Amino acid sequence: MSRRNRKRRATGRRKKQEVAGRPAVNRNIQRLLQASECQAGLQRDKAMESVSFPPQSSIAICGGTHGNEMTGVYLVREMQKHKVDKIGSVSISTVLSNPRAVDVCRRYTETDLNRCFTDALLSSPITDSTPYEVRRAQELNAQLGPKGSEKAVDMLIDLHNTTANMGLCLIFYTADYLPLQIFKYIQNKMSSVPVRAMQLDIPLSDAYSLDSLGKHSFSIEVGPQPNGVLRADIFNIVKEAVDHTIAWLQEFNSGSTFEAGEVEAFTVVKSVDYPRDPVTGEISAAIHPQLQDNDFKLLKPGDPIFLSFTGETVKHEGEELYPLFVNECAYYEKKIAFHLAQKRTFKLPSIHMKKD
Amino acid sequence: MSSYSNTARLTEARRVAIFGGTHGNEMSGVTLVNLWMKNSDEIQRKGVEAKPFITNPKAVEKCTRYVDTDLNRAFTPENLSAPGGDELPYEVQRAQEINKVFGPKGSPEAYDVIFDLHNTTSNMGCTLILESSKDHFNLQMMNYIKKAIAPASCLVLLNEHPLLKYSTSRSVAKHPVGLEVGPQPQGVLRSNIFEAMRVILKHALDFIELFNEGMEFPSCSVEVFRVSERIDYPRDANGNIIAMVHPNLQDCDWEPLNPGDPMFQTFDGKTIHYQGSGTVYPTFINEAAYYEKQQAFVTTRRETLVASAIGKA
Numbered sequence: 001m002s003r004r005n006r007k008r009r010a011t012g013r014r015k016k017q018e019v020a021g022r023p024a025v026n027r028n029i030q031r032l033l034q035a036s037e038c039q040a041g042l043q044r045d046k047a048m049e050s051v052s053f054p055p056q057s058s059i060a061i062c063g064g065t066h067g068n069e070m071t072g073v074y075l076v077r078e079m080q081k082h083k084v085d086k087i088g089s090v091s092i093s094t095v096l097s098n099p100r101a102v103d104v105c106r107r108y109t110e111t112d113l114n115r116c117f118t119d120a121l122l123s124s125p126i127t128d129s130t131p132y133e134v135r136r137a138q139e140l141n142a143q144l145g146p147k148g149s150e151k152a153v154d155m156l157i158d159l160h161n162t163t164a165n166m167g168l169c170l171i172f173y174t175a176d177y178l179p180l181q182i183f184k185y186i187q188n189k190m191s192s193v194p195v196r197a198m199q200l201d202i203p204l205s206d207a208y209s210l211d212s213l214g215k216h217s218f219s220i221e222v223g224p225q226p227n228g229v230l231r232a233d234i235f236n237i238v239k240e241a242v243d244h245t246i247a248w249l250q251e252f253n254s255g256s257t258f259e260a261g262e263v264e265a266f267t268v269v270k271s272v273d274y275p276r277d278p279v280t281g282e283i284s285a286a287i288h289p290q291l292q293d294n295d296f297k298l299l300k301p302g303d304p305i306f307l308s309f310t311g312e313t314v315k316h317e318g319e320e321l322y323p324l325f326v327n328e329c330a331y332y333e334k335k336i337a338f339h340l341a342q343k344r345t346f347k348l349p350s351i352h353m354k355k356d
Numbered sequence: 357m358s359s360y361s362n363t364a365r366l367t368e369a370r371r372v373a374i375f376g377g378t379h380g381n382e383m384s385g386v387t388l389v390n391l392w393m394k395n396s397d398e399i400q401r402k403g404v405e406a407k408p409f410i411t412n413p414k415a416v417e418k419c420t421r422y423v424d425t426d427l428n429r430a431f432t433p434e435n436l437s438a439p440g441g442d443e444l445p446y447e448v449q450r451a452q453e454i455n456k457v458f459g460p461k462g463s464p465e466a467y468d469v470i471f472d473l474h475n476t477t478s479n480m481g482c483t484l485i486l487e488s489s490k491d492h493f494n495l496q497m498m499n500y501i502k503k504a505i506a507p508a509s510c511l512v513l514l515n516e517h518p519l520l521k522y523s524t525s526r527s528v529a530k531h532p533v534g535l536e537v538g539p540q541p542q543g544v545l546r547s548n549i550f551e552a553m554r555v556i557l558k559h560a561l562d563f564i565e566l567f568n569e570g571m572e573f574p575s576c577s578v579e580v581f582r583v584s585e586r587i588d589y590p591r592d593a594n595g596n597i598i599a600m601v602h603p604n605l606q607d608c609d610w611e612p613l614n615p616g617d618p619m620f621q622t623f624d625g626k627t628i629h630y631q632g633s634g635t636v637y638p639t640f641i642n643e644a645a646y647y648e649k650q651q652a653f654v655t656t657r658r659e660t661l662v663a664s665a666i667g668k669a
Contacts, residue, residue: 077596078623105647106420163541226477226541228644232600232621282390286547307547309391329543332419 048260048349051177055253055353056216059155060093060144061242065114065210066330067101068227071238072159087246089253093153097140097210100132105228107330108133114158117212119205122147137210145213148204155179156214157245159238162223163329164338165293167194168237171219172265173207175199175346178216180265181258184348186244193222193237196296197265198324198341224293227329257352266296266322266341273335275306275314284308287327287337295326299340306337362575364492365669368568369468369531373458374399374408374557376473378428378525379645380415381542384553385473385535399557401565411454411472411525414446419543421645422447428472431523436461451525459528470529471560473553476538477644478653479607482510482552485534486580487527489516494531495663496573497563504559511610513639513656514580520654521583533560539607542644572667581610581637581656588650590620590628599628601642601652609639613655620652 061079063072079094086092096102098113109132116122116137122145126135145152155178168190170183180197187195198221204212211217220241225234252258274283285306291299299305299316305323306314321340325331328338376389392399392408399406410416414423424445435448436455444452458467482505484498498512513536515521526532535556540549567573589597599620605613612635613619620628630636636655640646643653 074623163544224541226539226644227543228647229477229541229642230597230600231606231642232603233606235600235623236603236625283545286545286550289547292546292548309387309550327544327546329541332543 048347050257050260050350050352052352052354053178053216053252054154055089056154056178056249057089057253058091058093058153059157059246059249060095060153060214061157061159062095062097062210063159064099064102065097065158066107066112066160067098067103068105068107069159069161069225070228070230071161071222071225071235073102074230074235075159075238075242088250090246090249092246093144095140095144097158098133098136100136107227112330113137114210115208117141117147117210118208119147121208140210141213147213153214154216155249156211156217157242158209158211158217158219159242160219160221161225161227161234162221162325163226164223164325164327165295166221166223166324167196167295168241169196169198169221169324171198171200171211171221172217173200173202173204173212175265176216177348177351179218180263180346180348181351182218182245182248183265184261184263185248185258186241187263189244190237190240194296195241197263199265199267199344201267252351252353255353255355257350260350261348263346263348264343265346266324267344268324268339268341269321271336271339272305274332274337275308283332285312285314288313291323291326291338293326295324295338296322299323363572363665363667366493366666367468367669368403369493369564370403370405370568371467372404372406372469372471372561372564373467373529374406374471374473375411375525376408377410377412377416378472379421379426379474380412380417381419381421382473382475382540383543383545384475384537384540384550386410386416387545387550388473388554388557398554399561401561403568404561404564406561409458412447412450421542424448427451428474428524429522431455431461431525431527435523454525455528461528467529469531469533469564470526471533471535471557472524472526473557474534474536475540475542475549476536476640477541478609478639478641479539480511480536480609480639481538482508482556483534483536483538483639484510484512484556485536486512486514487516487521487524487532487534489514489580489582489661491531492664492666493567494533495578495661496567496576496666497531497533497560499576499578499663500563500573501556501559502578504562505555510556512578512580513583514659514661515583517583520586567666567668570668573663573665575665576663578661578663580659580661581639582659583654584636584657585632585655586651587619587638587653587655589647589652590622597647598622602627605638605653606642609641609653610637612636613638 063076111131111133113133275285285308288304288307304313324339326338376385389408425447427447430451590599599622602618602621604618618627619630638653641653
């Protein structure tokens, strides 16, 4: 059967490279982490009371934070073309975060914008030598923040693509119940693509990415898509996720209660660099074919991770962990071949809107 | 019956170059050439001087396709003879230097064969690019490679189109061979893609060695895909694209596209259908570098070429 005919029959399966497809639920989790480092708290044994939040009336949807991650660029442009600024109870700002990088279709012009939102960089004095992206971060902070203040947008959703086979992945800083409930909602609604969550265990002051400006924020990271390429299937996935998020916010603002439950998320614990030539610093191996495209598939000691150019296999050592962002293009310069994460279960209370 | 009189007698292919980094972010070629510049054992063949070479080092250093202008379009007669030295765009200067070392293009002193290593974001698999339907040496080489890697496949793209043909870095040689392997994102090195390119080159060099040692290759048929038309994205009055390659066409390089088949999808989900007069075989579908060249994909038509028998002169 030709590829096109198989595509007609498949519902939403992506056909490229060695796509891992939707992974099976892992039944061999070695241990659950203790709750100590989670800011929102994990109340594992006692029943959780419903938690209330103020109405979520102002959100920002950002694209082009990296100028060559095309889905966000085009989705924001479309929303701007159609002058989308309010849907029901939610007012929406659409922002092209790094217009200069978008113009030249590069990740950034001088420095990575999505690393410029630490407290230190947001308050650093601007001089003639300040990189464009640092200035831009301060502009965005004034427009959508200030970070950590009452005036900040209720929610900031930052749209990204990755060359890694991550499917649809929501990225959070804290185990904030609001985005976690949205994640649960999206996960239940979308079956055409694996939907997962990644958590970065970093305090707000050190939080470096654009989404840290909003009160309750997350990034939507979808792959695999090459830089500079706009795939229709990926665009449709991100559009659907954004539509579900806005629908959730409408329901929330109209007084609905979202039931308690549990979600799994992946917390990054370390990163692994490529093997490199000790003299030149050039990489001397590629991600092993058995790891390539197998993001979120448990990596055990002895599993191959790199295949050197001279044919040697490098194996994973140490504890069983989940690889993420496997072979992300932008991470070669950050000396990251992949991240390794632990899988954690978060218990969510039911949540509802706080009425005045 | 002896076919001696029908065998084309060709000179030995002694001087062979392997170009990587013509586009600085196409990592398989960059990596292979760097590897072979450090240790060339793998590319040594009896009777062959194989020279690995990074064509666009500045672009490689910045991990970008090009610095000023696309090197793989720069080998026009105008560029190769342009005065101006340092004032010229970087890639035009590079083209002139490359033409001096490996050419001059069109002269008897030019290199016999140049392999130019490329990657594409399109799902083209392993593709060999041919610039002339009358290059029997290359046709025989491509036939040899295809047979050597079977049942894995390697298709031949022929670009002889009067308007769409372009002046490649490899065109400096008597027998230019493009190797295009995908899909691979720019800036990314995938092990399977890297190893596939390596295997193709191994067979290509084996062929040259056999030819130089006197082996004769009987006449054969080679299926090729001849470039026919460039199809751009639908755009608005400002030149912005208003539709994406349709999910049914995405990744379907080399599969038949029939009139009426879905071709593009607008941002609000409408389908735009292919309106051509007959079945075509699209390729270079959704190549990142071609958005700026106004190309969503090219159409090709299938053809069978007959390669003459060849032997060393």
